[in-house]
Amino acid sequence: xxxxxxxxxxxxxxxxxxxxxxxxxxxxxxxxxxxxxxxxxxxxxxxxxxxxxxxxxxxxxxxxxxxxxxxxxxxxxxxxxxxxxxxxxxxxxxxxxxxxxxxxxxxxxxxxxxxxxxxxxxxxxxxxxxxxxxxxxxxxxxxxxxxxxxxxxxxxxxxxxxxxxxxxxxxxxxxxxxxxxxxxxxxxxxxxxxxxxxxxxxxxxxxxxxxxxxxxxxx
Numbered sequence: 160x161x162x163x164x165x166x167x168x169x170x171x172x173x174x175x176x177x178x179x180x181x182x183x184x185x186x187x188x189x190x191x192x193x194x195x196x197x198x199x200x201x202x203x204x205x206x207x208x209x210x211x212x213x214x215x216x217x218x219x220x221x222x223x224x225x226x227x228x229x230x231x232x233x234x235x236x237x238x239x240x241x242x243x244x245x246x247x248x249x250x251x252x253x254x255x256x257x258x259x260x261x262x263x264x265x266x267x268x269x270x271x272x273x274x275x276x277x278x279x280x281x282x283x284x285x286x287x288x289x290x291x292x293x294x295x296x297x298x299x300x301x302x303x304x305x306x307x308x309x310x311x312x313x314x315x316x317x318x319x320x321x322x323x324x325x326x327x328x329x330x331x332x333x334x335x336x337x338x339x340x341x342x343x344x345x346x347x348x349x350x351x352x353x354x355x356x357x358x359x360x361x362x363x364x365x366x367x368x369x370x371x372x373x374x375x376x377x378x
Contacts, residue, residue: 161328163285167261170283170333171240174217178242181218192279195307195364196221199276202305202368208273209233212297214262214290215280219247219255226252235272237262239283263289270299281308282324285335287342291350298371304352309337310365343367 161169174181181189199221203211209232213222216236226234235256238244247257260266262277263286275294284290294304311319316337324334338346340357343365347354352369360366 166285166333166335167239173331173333174240175242178218178246182220195278198307199278199305210272212272212275214275214277217243221278265293265297267297269296271297272302273299274303277306281306282337283333283335288346288349291346295350295352295371300371300373302371304369306367308365309363310339310359311363
């Protein structure tokens, strides 16, 4: 089994190579990520917000779409891969902040964001509980986490985690593990986030909406 550092090094290596093609017609397997943007957008439209953080933002395709709809909100994208953030900054979206950083240790003050989104990067995080804890800390009381990633029924999930992803590692990909709904429930409970929606959707997708409670203990 690889160390957390080794998984992150693989991820940086993978997406450094992918950065130049990530939003082109040569994106290959990364093109499927576009299928999930409507889910994120749909959840965001349900509630007003001003400060948004995109965890694992890549070259910023999701923020680009949101910015086109409403450039008056404040968007921040964070990604572990410097080359991806370089590509995002090259878009010159006025007022958008792009940060090279680790989503398991978000470099932002407490209670900063109204909403945190995470689409198709969570399976790259070797310490998922640290991610949930960090998200809870940077969310404002009442703020939401909207997460989309991969999951599957138990037998398929086992194959994904013990065959498919190790093979992907050997070919230079930084995938760590797809998580079950029960694991997501446990991460949320431990961090103190309240689940409002958690489901297994089509094409092995996991959809989560969780909220930081208001009142005491919401830091």
